[in-house]
Amino acid sequence: MLSERMPVVRFEFSETDPVQDLDHIGLTDAEIVELVSSRHAMGYWRSDLASGHVFWSKGVFDIYGMEFTRGPVNLTAAYGNVHAEDLNLMLELIERAASEKTGFHYVLRLKNGENGVKYVRSVGRCRATSDGREELIGIVEEIIDQVRLVGVLGNPPMAI
Secondary structure, eight states, X not given: XXXXXXXXXXXXXXXXXXXXXXXXXXXXXXXXXXXXXXXXXXXXXXXXXXXXXXXXXHHHHHHHTOOOOSXXXXXXXXXXXXXXXXXXXXXXXXXXXXXXXXXXXXXXXXXXXTTEEEEEEEEEEEEEOTTSOEEEEXXXXXXXXXXXXXXXXXXXXXXX
16 A cells, blocks of 8 residues: 655656657767766666566665675665655555556655755666566666655645
8 A cells, every 4th residue: 555645755657658769869878878877866777576686886876875786785775775754655666566567756765864865766667688587677866956846645745
């Protein structure tokens, strides 16, 4: 059941939008990733659904304030960085994306120092690998611009 109190989490389940055709402008996928990633703190992740292992790029480790590793992420440590009021919803959205083969988009709070928080946005989707395994893939980006979050479940809009 979705949390009754979701002050800063925006979520949606939708089909993946079609990929833009960029061949006519002559940019490679690697160049596009480099350009998008240089805008601000951003990282990429993959979750192997069969093994339960999650892998992060260095950017996600930086956003979560964790030491980089190439191996599977210590999810206990990662979850410890998520604001307690946002953790269950985040986990439910990921679980639903895996079981319903869909995507998600959420904004949540990460602990940042003694009593501070920072806001991050994650977008993910389910995919099948060439050998038929299922994975979730996505991005995490730190929200550094002044944004306005629309209230959810009757909560008023909140500026951050």
